[in-house]
Amino acid sequence: MISSKFLKGRGRERLSPEAQSLLEGSIGDVQVVPGAKTLVRRGEPIRSSMLIVEGFICRSADDHQGQRQMVSLHVPGDFVDLDGFKLRRLDHDVITVGPAKVAIYEHDAIAKLIRRSSHLTASFWISGLLDAAIHRAWIFRLGRLEADARIAHFFCELHARLEAVGLAQNASFEFPLTQPDLGQALGLTGVHTNRVLRSLRERGLLTLKNRRVDIGDWKSLARLGNFEPGYLYSSGSKAGNH
Amino acid sequence: MISSKFLKGRGRERLSPEAQSLLEGSIGDVQVVPGAKTLVRRGEPIRSSMLIVEGFICRSADDHQGQRQMVSLHVPGDFVDLDGFKLRRLDHDVITVGPAKVAIYEHDAIAKLIRRSSHLTASFWISGLLDAAIHRAWIFRLGRLEADARIAHFFCELHARLEAVGLAQNASFEFPLTQPDLGQALGLTGVHTNRVLRSLRERGLLTLKNRRVDIGDWKSLARLGNFEPGYLYSSGSKAGNH
DNA sequence: CGCGCATTTGAATCCCGTCAATATATGTGG
């Protein structure tokens, strides 16, 4: 099923079979889009939202000189711009990283779903709350961690989220971002990102090569990155693991 | 009315009189709490949420050495931990800055409100989405801006939000954070925060003194901070003002 | 009045950015 990954990467919530089939039945269209394509521009009115089926899509804002800051990165199973359903426009751009496949949901269709299923309404609401929790972890990363720890934390999170949707096998997963892209996510320049990646590689913690990440030492990586997965609210993670 | 500021600082949404009175009638308790008090600890199960009536409350996470990163700052009219209603626990601590007055909403009462009013359900949902939008601006600030621009952006946002709830008069407002507190919000040390504040003062942009902010040159401050208020979704702000 | 807290300032250090150059893919057309 096209929509079967929804919320899988997000918390312990699971859809009931009825909700799942309602969701599946409301897909307006499935589109394949090339990489590095801006799907939605900041501020423009939108009338539909996208569920990622395959590929990575990021949201990013830019400063006055056009320098970008990535504010979130989405993977299959994520609703990218569901907030647009309520807010009517976005405060950022939506851009594909590599090629991606998305399921389009017209806002009219979402409105119908909400009227028919309070379970789906709650799921959509929760999806937004988990986005916010991930944003907060992103803030923590940028505000408190140095470059090596930022990278460590970032990949710990991404690994956890990809594993939840079956896209990570034994500490290895596809990662379509270039090093400058990664820098935009972490508040670093591409050059410095490269240097720190080398350091992590030499320390045996992590290897990034040919669009693929291999985690060499998960435990050290999590310690370095101050990573505590509680904020992902997944079924496995304990509450308040200090 | 105690709850009358809800959502005023957040976007163009307004509550209907019926929704407003439902909300007012569901207040479980009103409490006055001292400053610098931890109201909720990360991970602990919660059964109620708080609407701020007076004062500032922040949410913050800490690293392995106990160093704090503030991830959001809330003002009167904000529901601080409404996500706890859905998620049952929080991924961060909730701490008062100065003394504050809060209206407590038991989760049972919120559940009742949601069953009785789809309008309030939508408002609660939107409240979380606007939190997320503010988080994204926070990420942008930390990732792309240097210290002086971070401070500028931060105070531009805060001024806009306080003005929306009637707590800012002609570019001046109460600000109960110390300089180290401000540093925790901006990913800076207290020492450097102090130096940059001096620079902003000397440039005539902003003065912080005796727990009060005076904005000297709003336009320059907004330009320096790359501030574009679209993400606050307030009725006044135009969409996509690049 | 004096204690505690916040603010302010100095000096040395370090992490990261900038500028520049080179190397290594990756892909394309002749």
Add this chain to the structure above:
DNA sequence: CCACATATATTGACGGGATTCAAATGCGCG
């Protein structure tokens, strides 16, 4: 299959913004 163009990765040298450590000054409050 090679020549060429483009994108990505890598490395060096230098400068600058922020941290760290330390000390001094101001200020509110009991």
